[in-house]
Amino acid sequence: MYSKENKNIDGVPDYISNEIYPKKTKYCLCIPIINESDRIHKQLERAQKNGIDKLVDIIICDGDSTDGSTDLSQLESLGVNTLLVKKGFGKQGAQLRMGFWFALERGYEGVLTIDGNNKDSIESVPLFIEKLEQGYDFIQGSRYVAGGKAINTPLIRHFAVKFIHSPMISLTARHKFTDSTNAYRAYSKKYLTHPKVQLFRDIFVTYELLAFLSVRATQIGLKVAEVPVERRYPDEGKVPTKISFFKGNMNLIKILFNNLKGNYNPKD
Template sequence: MTSRTELNTQGWELPAHATHELGTERTRYCVCIFVINEGKKIAAQLERMKPLASQVDIIIADGGSTDGSLEPDFLRRMGVRTLLVKQGPGKLSAQMRMAFAYALRQGYAGVVTIDGNNKDDPSAIPDFLRALDAGMDHVQGSRFVPGGIAENTPAARWLGIRLLHAPLISLSAGVRYTDTTNGFRAYSRRFLLDPRVLPFRDVFSAYELHYYLAIRAARLGFQVKELPVTRRYPNHGPVPTKINGMRGNLFVLRTLFKACLHHYDPPAAPTASPSPMEAPRG
């Protein structure tokens, strides 16, 4: 492993959170799992991810679960390296800022992200790691590209992604994306630390950061690609989602339009890419 210098974190806006390190760093990359009260779903997902423990460190970014599903002893048995617990305001994007800041400070060369509701097949994680090794900066998982599988996707969700969300993000980014609400992704260290990106801002609270990073990566000329993934919704029962009702969907649309109109771009971004700020772990 290479030595690393201190990060310049001046100006980083992060939610208050607690850090519980349950193991030691072992790998070049980490996978960040975003959860809040996922119960049996996160337990099942971690069981599926145990075979990957030698390839990628597992970080859980908890939004403040109260269901007892993240007991430290259980997480250690599942090979989880760190549990981060958000204590400040915000939703998914606040969890993402918390997780990315931890990963970068720990020296990881890249981050894979995945939801913790057991909808995604984690066996695709090695594909994301290989993409990062090949120089990709933003890797979007897609169930709609050849090799991808979309099972039991709710009709309204399918139509919204295919006819509205993905086309608008693609138009704004200048590249074609097919599955822009899918949180199964990967980001390189150089992309997250580029001063033209600045992801550590309080404006990213709910779903803004997902949309912004997909657009910003392509607009700045970073290497982006889609990889086939599998996303399965349950055959019956409620749809596992944190977006509910008319109000929730209208909020998502408003956020989407603001991202596509570059509302979240840094106010005074440099025009040239800087030299690397530090050496990642090798």
């Protein structure tokens, strides 16, 4: 076990890295979470059962959870390689910047991301690795392409993804994407370190970074693809999400328009 406090890095929130194991694989899987309780544990159990922890180093990008879900001994038993705990300002965008920084510093050739609420088919990781190996720079997981599955998707979310979010992202990217809200993705090192990306900027606080990275690859001529994934919502009970119905969705619309106008593009 190796723990280190990382502070005062430009464009990266202060964080603590708890390295359970050294780097073992060519690619890593970053999972941003905040108080996901047993959902993240069930997801990691599925990953371990399917050997995903042997294909990629699993890195938990925690927003400083307080529900006990990030107990190091439990994470270790579930095949986690490293726990990063964000201490600086920001939400999902900051957690991803933290994860990307750590991954690039560690020398991974590509980074996969997936939500930590156990809605996505973590078993699909090999599809993303295959595309990275083929030279793709941005791979978007989609429940709406052939082989993908959208299970119990709330009607309003289905409508928003199909008729608002994905069309706007596709327009901005000048390339058709079918499931642009989905954070199940992969990025090449070439993309993440490209001088026309510059992802380590404090402007990416919430969902801005996901929107920006959805469109920037095609804008700068990199190779992109979609792969089929499953996204399953619970059969009953509360839908696991961090986006509030009104304020959260209004913020997403604002981000989409800022993205369309190029407000997140590097200035130099």
